[in-house]
Amino acid sequence: MSDMTEEALTAEDVAFEGADEFFDPYALSYETTEGTVYTVSGGDWDSIEAPDEGQKERIVVNMGPQHPSTHGVLRLILELEGETVTETRCGIGYLHTGIEKNMEFRTWTQGVTFATRMDYLTPFYNEAAYCLAVEKLLDVTDEIPERASVIRVLMMELNRISSHLVALATGGMELGALTAMTFGFRERELVLDIFEMVTGLRMNSAFIRPGGVAQDITDDQVQRIRETLPLLKKRMKDTADLLVDNAIWMGRTVGIGYLDLAGCMALGVTGPILRSTGLPHDLRKVQPYCGYENYEFDVATADTCDVYGRFLIRIQEMHESMKIVEQALDRLQPGPVMIEDKRVGWPARLSIGSDGQGNSPEHIKAIMTESMEALIHHFKLVTEGFSVPAGQVYAAVESPRGELGVHLVSDGGTRPYRAHFRDPSFNNLQSTAAMCDGSMVSDVVAAVASIDPVMGGVDR
């Protein structure tokens, strides 16, 4: 790469006339097998004259990876004819951090810390999918305490609200509805405050663990969640009212980014995009996990197959999630939040200290002064971790973006032999070309916003 740049820096290589006075090292031209390629930057269009008369003009525009409306470091390579997009390609990999490789070098419990960082808008779904897979491998799915499952559902559904709020916020911002952005992020803050109160962290909380959850949720916290919900509900309605019948918003989204059922099936697309074709496919209903069969909620669908339909689905899903959150709060019964099996259950017990969080004095006293074996066991489980029988499983949850699948392979040891995440954003981004080819450049922004990709999950 550096060789090419150095060669190109000489003025002889600059093909157009008057190159000396317009010399710009960032706007060069060079010969390729397909003819002269000009790199255009800034306002130097006038200095380029059509050099190859009769040859078809191809304009390739790189949108991203630093473009604000591409949802993070997504690079869209658009081939244009005027304002019309003739070919779309995605360039990804800018946020690849090797999470799956890293997990092979940490214990099964430590894997949660990595999983939570993938799709950073839906940390609880990443954790839940991973933990469900580990529990399936351990064959302890039925032994997870009821209270732990309810807390998982509670956190996941709150997370769905916060994730959809960001989808609306960023989507609105990209289409010029800036108030939707300020509203969306303001409301999300309410949810993040709940996360911080329950787990200690706003994001990347590593709260759901194999066997249960990291710590219990107190009655005080439940009360504060209940107090937050009415305000959140009211403000969610404000955001929806801002856009649902908004003529400009509808003009930008209705009929845009069309992808029908056959297209979704072929491209493996799940989540709101699939449901916008009218198919009520939701893993919470058809393949329930964490006790979702006990909650009453509806699967939101639309039949428009477009960006507007996906927007309406997200609005409705937030209200459905709100219903599930309220049911989960009602279902909370006292009980353990970690599996009874001492070979798997995390030994540490936490309690609220003066700083709001801390180790349980009773547990410390028990292992430090009363039982040598308990201390050894605690040490072994925390440093070495538990062994998981050899084999492979696939577990999937319905994340706000679609099916989040985990393929876990164990070799019988204390670390995953292979962990692979089928992230919905990664798969759904493949449909960009199907949605955008033939549309205007401005519609690409709307279509990508309706896919709602999170590059942390795409690249992992």
Next chain:
Amino acid sequence: MSDDQTPVTPAEAGIEVAAHTTSMAERPELEIVGVRHGAFSAVDGGDTSGFGGLVAPIVMPGPTLPPYGDWFDDAAEELALALADRGIPMESAVEKVVVYRGEITFFVRRENLLTFVGTLRDEPALRFEMCMGVNGVHYPGDAGRELHAVYPFLSITHNRRVRVEVTCPDADPHIPSITSVYPANDWHERETYDFFGIIFDGHPSLTRIEMPDDWPGHPQRKDYPLGGIPVEYKGAEVPPPDQRRSYT
């Protein structure tokens, strides 16, 4: 702590696959895919357990003989009939079937993969409309079958999942691409090629997707280190963290 931590084949480690001379003639053989040293499954750090000298085979769940239970038997029967219609007997296409933790895995020979997944998608009794991608797994100790490609399938019609596993030797890492049947696998196959070096024949543009185009090696393989890769930035080379300074 064992000095030799590199993965070896079971035979090199002196582990013999126990010959089953029991009266159960049909008892499946053990699926040994590798060897683990010590009590920790770590190969990089210190094994503080005191059991570093342990050598244990890695045994994956072995083949399941019918009946498989649940809906698996019906599906397998339909599959066998449909495959026979397409001129491939089930016995030659499928090496073995593994039922584990309520999930069924068909180990399919790579030359029959395209017909097999086409059957999964098109047969009305099966109707696996969606392929949820492909994932590679590297078993350096599984001689002749080092690289595995694992495909999860979902049938929305019947609300079922199956898994298809295909193996190929490291020396000939070729598996037919199924993008002609399931276009969704385009990026997934590119990812698996990127991370494992499995070449999916027939893929429209099998290029790296996560790593840079000129990256040497395939990072998810077991012989590829975690870290320790020098990073080049603007012509200068940044050595890996463990080699930047000597603490001897």
